[in-house]
Amino acid sequence: MTPVTEQTLALKLTDRINRIEPSATLAVVNEAERLRQQGIDVVDFGAGEPHFATPQHIKEAAIAAIQGNFTKYTAVGGTAELRDAIVHRHAVDFDSDYRREEATACVGGKHAIFNAIQVLVDRGDEVILPVPYWVSFKDIVRYAGGECVLLESDESQGFRVTARMIDRLITSRTRLIILNSPCNPSGAVMAPNDMTEVVRFAHERGIWVMSDECYVYLNYTDKRFSVGSLRDLRERMIIVGSLSKTYAMTGWRLGYALAPAPVTTAMQKLQSQSTSNPTSIVQKAAVAALKGPQQCVADMRAEYIRLRDHVINGLRSIPNVKCTLPQGAFYAYPNVSAFLGRGGINSASDLAGRLLREAHVATVPGEGFGTRDHIRVSYATSTPELDRGLERLRRFLASL
Numbered sequence: 001m002t003p004v005t006e007q008t009l010a011l012k013l014t015d016r017i018n019r020i021e022p023s024a025t026l027a028v029v030n031e032a033e034r035l036r037q038q039g040i041d042v043v044d045f046g047a048g049e050p051h052f053a054t055p056q057h058i059k060e061a062a063i064a065a066i067q068g069n070f071t072k073y074t075a076v077g078g079t080a081e082l083r084d085a086i087v088h089r090h091a092v093d094f095d096s097d098y099r100r101e102e103a104t105a106c107v108g109g110k111h112a113i114f115n116a117i118q119v120l121v122d123r124g125d126e127v128i129l130p131v132p133y134w135v136s137f138k139d140i141v142r143y144a145g146g147e148c149v150l151l152e153s154d155e156s157q158g159f160r161v162t163a164r165m166i167d168r169l170i171t172s173r174t175r176l177i178i179l180n181s182p183c184n185p186s187g188a189v190m191a192p193n194d195m196t197e198v199v200r201f202a203h204e205r206g207i208w209v210m211s212d213e214c215y216v217y218l219n220y221t222d223k224r225f226s227v228g229s230l231r232d233l234r235e236r237m238i239i240v241g242s243l244s245k246t247y248a249m250t251g252w253r254l255g256y257a258l259a260p261a262p263v264t265t266a267m268q269k270l271q272s273q274s275t276s277n278p279t280s281i282v283q284k285a286a287v288a289a290l291k292g293p294q295q296c297v298a299d300m301r302a303e304y305i306r307l308r309d310h311v312i313n314g315l316r317s318i319p320n321v322k323c324t325l326p327q328g329a330f331y332a333y334p335n336v337s338a339f340l341g342r343g344g345i346n347s348a349s350d351l352a353g354r355l356l357r358e359a360h361v362a363t364v365p366g367e368g369f370g371t372r373d374h375i376r377v378s379y380a381t382s383t384p385e386l387d388r389g390l391e392r393l394r395r396f397l398a399s400l
């Protein structure tokens with residue numbers, strides 16, 4: 001009998017599963033975990049998640065949901081209570097006017113993105129994706145049969161994206177433009193007027209815009225902005241949000257989409273044939289998060305700003321490391337091109353790999369985000385941990 005190897009198995013799997021790669025970020029998390037299990041003390045700058053615990057009042061709502069036996073199936077796209085809470089929070093914070101029928105709760109923001117792309121992108125459609133991009137966009141588009149058209153942005157301009165830059169990439173096959181502000185991995189924040197211009201431009205041409213606003217509450221400029229405030233331009237707009245980063249709830253898996261009702265209905269149809277509703281207990285916790293006190297969000301944001309300033313000062317003090325100032329999210333995206341070609345290191349992946357194995361600092365190489373000269377450093381950790389990691393990074397780079 002022929003032994004089952006990964007190769008023979010791959011031949012038997014579908015074309016669409018063979019088109020995509022596992023998430024680069026999760027690969028680092030796994031490798032760091034493997035080292036930790038060997039007893040190695042790894043400083044983790046790899047994970048894309050808050051280091052804070054979920055706020056107490058949110059946890060208590062989940063416990064109450066269990067005790068109250070709120071443990072059955074719910075409507076596929078979430079309870080009316082939750083969808084109203086999503087719409088309410090967005091209206092209060094961003095001056096949007098969505099209706100319950102336009103909101104869907106999903107199993108994390110990633111799930112909302114997956115479903116939205118599955119219902120909008122067909123084989124051969126083009127999707128404009130600014131670089132650097134969050135790892136999963138590209139593979140989710142490919143899974144749907146679409147093709148990503150990459151929009152290179154200029155690091156010296158803070159990775160700025162404008163409508164004019166997008167204009168050059170439009171073809172008759174352009175179906176969707178993806179925006180992600182604040183951006184994972186660069187921390188870049190699009191100016192509200194740039195976002196408005198892109199949305200207006202897409203609206204005029206009948207092209208969809210998906211605005212991934214999972215970090216919208218972690219915007220460190222004084223201009224927090226959601227495209228949802230552009231009420232008259234939302235005919236072809238999908239907003240993706242998530243409780244993961246805003247309320248330190250990554251493991252709970254609750255995200256949402258705000259979109260025109262026909263798209264919402266189609267997303268729920270797909271969801272009805274896959275996950276069904278997000279966990280009922282988590283939905284109760286989400287209502288508590290969205291309708292309860294918001295001070296926790298402001299407190300975490302203030303702490304991220306402090307950590308950002310600390311890590312950026314540290315990175316910029318390392319000879320030959322350059323780093324733009326992230327305006328949001330919790331990642332620094334230092335340019336390490338000065339070290340490529342030294343000590344047998346020829347790519348950001350080589351560098352991140354050696355950094356993890358030799359200096360025991362986990363970072364994510366830029367290739368997964370579409371750039372070759374960077375590594376992503378997550379600063380969602382404590383100051384002492386940041387200092388330990390920065391010192392190891394400094395020593396490692398000096399040794400090259």
Ligand SMILES: Cc1ncc(COP(=O)(O)O)c(C=O)c1O
Pocket residue numbers: 048107108109110111134180183184212214241242243244250254255
């Ligand atoms: C840009 C971006 N979008 C979406 C997500 C998905 O987050 P979740 O599925 O936890 O809501 C992430 C998570 O890292 C992200 O960085």
